[in-house]
Amino acid sequence: MGLRRVALAAGAALVLAGSGACTEAVGRPSIADATRLVIGVKADQPGLGLRTEDGDFAGFDVDVALYIAEELGVPRSGVEFVGVTSQEREDVLIDGDVDLVLATYSITQLRKTVVAFGGPYYVARQDILVRAGDTTVRSVADLEGKLLCQGAGSNSANRVIEERGVDAVRIERPSYSDCIDLLAEGEVDAVSTDDLILAGYLEAAPESFHLVNAPFTSEKYGVGIAKEDIAGCEAVNRAITRMYQDGTAAWLLRKWFGDSGLDVNTSVPQFEGCT
Ligand code: GLU
Numbered sequence: 001m002g003l004r005r006v007a008l009a010a011g012a013a014l015v016l017a018g019s020g021a022c023t024e025a026v027g028r029p030s031i032a033d034a035t036r037l038v039i040g041v042k043a044d045q046p047g048l049g050l051r052t053e054d055g056d057f058a059g060f061d062v063d064v065a066l067y068i069a070e071e072l073g074v075p076r077s078g079v080e081f082v083g084v085t086s087q088e089r090e091d092v093l094i095d096g097d098v099d100l101v102l103a104t105y106s107i108t109q110l111r112k113t114v115v116a117f118g119g120p121y122y123v124a125r126q127d128i129l130v131r132a133g134d135t136t137v138r139s140v141a142d143l144e145g146k147l148l149c150q151g152a153g154s155n156s157a158n159r160v161i162e163e164r165g166v167d168a169v170r171i172e173r174p175s176y177s178d179c180i181d182l183l184a185e186g187e188v189d190a191v192s193t194d195d196l197i198l199a200g201y202l203e204a205a206p207e208s209f210h211l212v213n214a215p216f217t218s219e220k221y222g223v224g225i226a227k228e229d230i231a232g233c234e235a236v237n238r239a240i241t242r243m244y245q246d247g248t249a250a251w252l253l254r255k256w257f258g259d260s261g262l263d264v265n266t267s268v269p270q271f272e273g274c275t
Contacts, residue, residue, distance in 0.1 A: 031099050031225060031232035036078040039065045040098040040224075043083030044177035047200030047256045048104055057081040060196070060256040061102040061221075064121050067248055068100070068223065071239035085175050087153030090114050093224050100236075101224030104194055106155055107272055116229060117222030118236030120269045121243070122253075124194040125215035126159055129202065131183060132210050137190055139214045143168040146189035149179035156193040159217050176201070184208050194219045199260040211261075220269065233274035244268035 031037065041061050042049030048059040062081065069079045084092055084103050092098045093115045104124070107117045130137050137143065143160055148168040150157040157170045171188050173179050180201045182188045191198065195215060202209050223236050243249045250266035257264050 028096060028226065028229075030229050030235075031072060032229075032235040034072060034074055034099060036080070037069050037072070037074050037100060038080045038082060038098045039069070040084035040089065040092050040101040040103055041065060041081050042085075042103045042175075044175050045104060045197055045200055046204050047260070048196060049083075049102075050200075051083055057083070059200075060122075060252055061104065063252050063255075064243070064249075065100065065102045067243050067252075068102075068118075068236055068239040071242060072235055085153060086151045087174070089153065089224055093226055096226070099225075102221075103224075104197055104219075105222055105224050106194075107220040107222040108155055112272075114227060116225040116227050116233045116274060117272055118225055118233045118274070119222045119240055119271065120220035121223060121240045121249070122196075122221045123265065123269050124196045124219040124221060126156060126192060126217040126219060127195040127198055127215050128190050128192045128212040129180075129183065129198045129209050130190050130212060131186070132208055134189075134210060137212055139212070140164055140166055140192070140216045143190055143192065145169070147171055147187075149173060149182050149188040149191050150193065151176040151179060154193065160192055164216070180209075195262055196257065199257060199262050203260060220272065222272070230274050237271055237274065240271075241268065 041057050043051040049057055049061045050059050052058050066076060082098060089101050089103055089105055093101055107120060128137055140160055143166050146168050148157060149171045152172045152174055160166050160168055176193060176197055179191045183191050198211055202211050225233050253264045253266055
């Protein structure tokens with residue numbers, strides 16, 4: 001992420017409208033007052049955000065997005081989904097191309113300098129996928145010297161190389177589905193990212209891959225919102241709270257990951273706070 005983005009966000013002006021009941025960025029109303037919403041989701045991650053043959057989107061992130069939209073007063077007919085890559089997530093929010101991003105988007109300190117995050121609505125864990133039959137990788141330390149693929153704009157390789165000091169060779173492709181293709185073809189040794197993402201690819205081709213099952217991070221999935229929209233962020237947090245209270249979150253986790261073998265956590269995550 002460039003300094004330009006950080007400077008842009010730092011310079012974003014807040015206009016407090018009227019009695020302060022409603023917060024508005026210059027020229028951009030809060031999503032708390034929206035009648036339509038454009039929402040960025042992944043287009044190539046089965047179980048999370050996947051563009052279907054009819055051009056629609058399906059997955060856990062998509063269903064969570066629809067629940068939040070409805071809680072904000074926007075019905076299904078008022079929601080438009082657009083596919084975003086990891087690399088595009090900040091830009092589309094900052095530029096106002098989308099109102100929300102629900103795209104396996106981990107809350108990080110660096111990202112919080114340019115966008116706001118509601119949630120997290122789920123806490124995933126980073127794990128490792130290798131080819132079926134590969135017994136050389138049993139933990140993150142075994143990625144030393146291995147060709148490790150990540151989707152551009154993702155934080156997953158940092159978690160291995162910078163944070164854990166494991167000297168893997170970083171290979172980048174536009175998205176995780178490209179990495180999965182490289183893994184299947186033997187062009188890379190491993191794909192390490194969130195367990196929910198890896199479980200989705202594994203379920204699509206169980207004979208090709210092996211999930212190492214050695215989780216080593218907490219990936220707090222946030223709802224990306226324009227940085228200045230605090231009222232919108234708080235409204236999103238109320239929606240997520242309700243989603244856990246009324247049983248929808250547990251139901252959606254079972255719906256999308258019930259057969260994955262993952263031990264999904266159905267208790268409400270601790271929120272980060274909007275400011
Ligand atoms: N959740 C991680 C991240 O936001 C990896 C997956 C992704 O890039 O979508 O960096």
